Amino acid sequence: MMEIVTLAHGAGGRLTERLIENLFKKYLNNEYLQQGDDGAVLSLPGTKVVFSTDSFVVNPLFFPGGDIGKLAVYGTVNDLAVMGAEPLFLSLGLILEEGLELSELEKIIQSIAQAAEKAGVKIVTGDTKVVEKGKGDKIYINTAGLGIINTPNNPSGKKARPGDKILVNGYLGDHGAAILAVRENIPGDFTSDCAPLNELVKSIIHEYPVHAMRDPSRGGLAATLNEIAKQSNVGIELWEEKVPIRPQVKTLCGYLGLDVYALANEGKVIMIVPPEIAEKALEKIKAHPLGKDAAIIGEVKEAPAGLVYVKNRIGGERIINMPLGENLPRIC
Amino acid sequence: MMEIVTLAHGAGGRLTERLIENLFKKYLNNEYLQQGDDGAVLSLPGTKVVFSTDSFVVNPLFFPGGDIGKLAVYGTVNDLAVMGAEPLFLSLGLILEEGLELSELEKIIQSIAQAAEKAGVKIVTGDTKVVEKGKGDKIYINTAGLGIINTPNNPSGKKARPGDKILVNGYLGDHGAAILAVRENIPGDFTSDCAPLNELVKSIIHEYPVHAMRDPSRGGLAATLNEIAKQSNVGIELWEEKVPIRPQVKTLCGYLGLDVYALANEGKVIMIVPPEIAEKALEKIKAHPLGKDAAIIGEVKEAPAGLVYVKNRIGGERIINMPLGENLPRIC
Ligand SMILES: Nc1ncnc2c1ncn2[C@@H]1O[C@H](COP(=O)(O)OP(=O)(O)OP(=O)(O)O)[C@@H](O)[C@H]1O
Ligand SMILES: Nc1ncnc2c1ncn2[C@@H]1O[C@H](COP(=O)(O)OP(=O)(O)OP(=O)(O)O)[C@@H](O)[C@H]1O
Ligand SMILES: [Mg+2]
Ligand SMILES: [Mg+2]
Ligand SMILES: [Mg+2]
Ligand SMILES: [Mg+2]
């Protein structure tokens, strides 16, 4: 008989206990979680701590290049990393739908454990709730994360300056394309870029004074650059031919009527750096496996303040607006 | 026209931005959230940090004595407090169902802001996702919390010792009863005990060496004491006549066929303390508004190890098992 999640698994009694012992403590095994107390007692060496959270509701749960478990770990790891922090600890909040197969839950917890190992973080505390069939969609995951800052550099969306160069560590839009292709049943070679960016970011941030850094997740490059243009009150110019986008991703966007710049990424980082270090930082990024297709894709301008636009080789320009996003639900 | 949450509110674009500006930053206003970066940079004075998380899926969203927003703040505040920590910062992860009225969301965010103010914590980072109609239930909330320990006392479920007395700060089962009464449409005077325990706990923990401390939330007193009995490998004896339970709550439990000891609480703390300080600690608890109905309800025994039982005045005994909980879905 197939074992499934029942409402009693979320009631804090014997079945909740069984999930905690047989799944969470087993796979996410570490000294903090083993305590089984109401929270984890941590020592956080350093004076500056970064705290971030994301929930994950991606549909489907498994897709080429990843799954909701990996996303939940790397997503929060990446938000900490782009704040200049070394990610250390995550919490794990699960909302399970009644009827979810325990074997599927187990696969997701295994994936979370693997991803945490790879990113060098520990899941130290968690929570599990169950909702009735039809009030969820198998599983929703929240992670919150803690990291410590141990460099004097602290990038922020407010610090982009005219003249700064805009770097990205590789092809844009792969995650969004992979999810949409599975969902719309479109054949082709689409794989999510889902990856932990902390190591790559660390190799740069300790050496170069990055002004602004952000992971272009939901809303993609378009949302991220619009946010920074606004926060820093600068213009941002993109060079169309320099933005790394796979041909099949461009084709898919044409087919679905989507702006490729608005597609989500889960293993990309945008770094905005002073011009004099841009080439050296690019070389350093390229030396990392997650940065081999990196490129300088544009430049910060004084005007038009708050706007992002893209220029092509023959001088054509168009504004890249903050996306509306109505066609891209549950991408992460 | 009634404004509602749409899928685009969760896509990371213009509508997400609008929610963040017009609701979250407006009501949860503080210097950290205003930054709008990928995480909050915090300074956490002290060497020991406590980290905890809970998700909230309570149904209905509003109930006598509270709402999902208050629960989400106080729930995590209380887990930090019972770890001996002073709660400082929370993250806020929302999973909204398409179609949720913005006015209802606004009421919940206002309630969160009020509760955070009352508990003395700040919401410093957050995330908002939207799922399709029928894949959620209006709103699910996750909070993760950070607190610092600044007392040498660090209670743990492992530290209950034979002879220790068991204290509770008031009537048990009020939250569970309030939710069930609304849901089953049972008339009567039922109000959730939903409250932040950090101030009460602080007044005790700095003065008395509390061995074990826990908030008896899902699974109630039964789950909490069973956990501690197991973690500390001790027996726990309860004195039936001493456990504060309101008559109407007892009646409701009889009517619904539920064990009153398994009902959830959201403003109660169990403290297990050395016998020599029990009476003094009780007096101190009673001096606090959240502790005026406090009582000493039992004692830790050497045997039977790992078991909880209740004794009545005429010597009758029964085992209090870890509840199964199949009748108590979505209580918090
Ligand atoms: N999904 C999970 N992953 C890792 N650990 C978990 C998970 N769910 C629960 N735990 C751990 O199990 C223990 C019990 O969690 P539980 O949520 O029952 O405690 P609580 O928050 O005090 O209760 P409540 O959620 O009713 O308020 C805690 O130590 C918690 O960290
Ligand atoms: N419910 C919320 N409450 C408080 N702040 C929020 C909430 N939702 C988002 N925010 C804040 O808004 C800003 C943008 O959040 P957003 O989730 O879009 O960023 P992100 O996590 O980098 O992107 P993604 O979620 O796509 O990975 C952050 O500063 C975040 O803390
Ligand atoms: Mg981000
Ligand atoms: Mg994120
Ligand atoms: Mg919990
Ligand atoms: Mg809790």
Ligand SMILES: [Mg+2]
């Ligand atoms: Mg608790």
Ligand SMILES: [Mg+2]
């Ligand atoms: Mg987010």
